Amino acid sequence: MRLRANDGVGVEVLGDTVYAAPLPDGPIMVLEGIAAVIWREATAQPRGSVAAVVAATTGEDAAFIRAYVDGFIDEMVSRGLLVPE
C-alpha cells in the first residue's frame, strides 16, 4: 500500500524540511530530520518498504526503527495528512 498527501493538504518542501498544512485553516506542521525523511519515503515507497529505506538513509537498524516509523506514519494518517493512494 502506498500513501499520498490527503486532498486538501498543502505540502511544500524546502531543503530537507517538509511543511504540511490542512487547507484552508492550517496549522502548518514542520517536519524536519527523520520526520521529513519518513514523510518523503512514505509518499514514494510502498508502506512496507519505508522502514528499510529510512534505515538505509539514516544508518539505523531497520528492525529497531520499524516501530517508530510505523507509529509516525499512523500518526500522520490519523491526523488526516496522509491517506492510502
Added chain:
Amino acid sequence: MGDTETAIPLGVRLRLGRAAIQTIAERAGADVLHIKGDAVDPELRPHLHGGTDIDILVRPAHVTALDRALRGYGWSVYTTFANGSPFGHAQTYKHPLWGYVDVHRLFPGIGLDPGAAFTRLWRDRTSMDFAGKDCPVPARTEQATVLALNAARGRSDSLQDLRRVWFDASEQERAGIEAVVADLDARTAFDAAIGQLDRHRGKREYRLWRAVSENGTRLDEWRGRLSAAPTLRKRALILLRAPMVNVEHLGHELGRPPTRPEIVREFFARPLRGLSEVRRRRRTERRR
C-alpha cells in the same frame, strides 16, 4: 503567531497561503487569478524570489462571495477598497497564520470595464502549483502586461521588471504585450510605465498617472484623481472624502484603534502635511 510558526520561511508561508486562498475561493464559487510575486513566471522575474504578500484578482461579480468566505475562515479586513489606494482597487485581509492577501477587484491602469477585463485575462489563463494546489494565473504575456502596469505606479522593483518584460523583450513578445494592452484599454498607464506618458498630455487620466508614476505629493495625487474621475458624481465623492481621516491607516500607524481626539488631530494635520509635502517638493525642484 506561535514560536514554531514564526520559524517558517516567508516564501513557504506564502505558497501555502496561496493554496489556502484558492481553497476558500473554490468553496465560495469565486473565480480568482493569482497575480504578482511568486505567481509570476520565474523567467519574467529572474531578479526576484517570492514576494511579501499574496495578490489575487477576483472576478468583480464574485467579490462579495469571496469577502464573506474569507471572513468566515478567519481573515479580517486590514484596509478597505475605499481607503487602500487612490484607485480603490484592492482590499487587504490579514490572517494570523497566512499573513496578508490583497484582493484586487480591478487592476489600476486597465480602462476596460473590470468584469470584461477579468474575463479577458481569465480566457487565456494557465495555472501554477502552490503546495500541490493548482492555482489559476494569467497567461505569460498577460503576466508581463500586469507587471508593466504595476511598474507604472512607481514600484521599487519596477525598473528591473520593465527591463525584462519590455525593454529586453523580443519584437514578438512586445507585439503580444501591445495586443493585450489594446484589449485591456491600458494605453495611458502602459505608456506611463515606459516613460511615454507625455503622449497623453491633456487626457483625463494624465495628471493621475503623472502623480503616481513620478511619486507625486498627496495633493498631486488628489488633483489627479479629480481630473481622472469620469463623472460629476465621482468627482463629488472624491471631494467629499478628501477631508476625511483614513481611520484604518491611522490605526495601523498607531498599532491600535485611534481615539476620538487622535482622529480630530489627524483631521487638521492632514491638509498641513499635504502643504508641507508641496513646499518640500518645490524646494527640491529649485535646488535641481
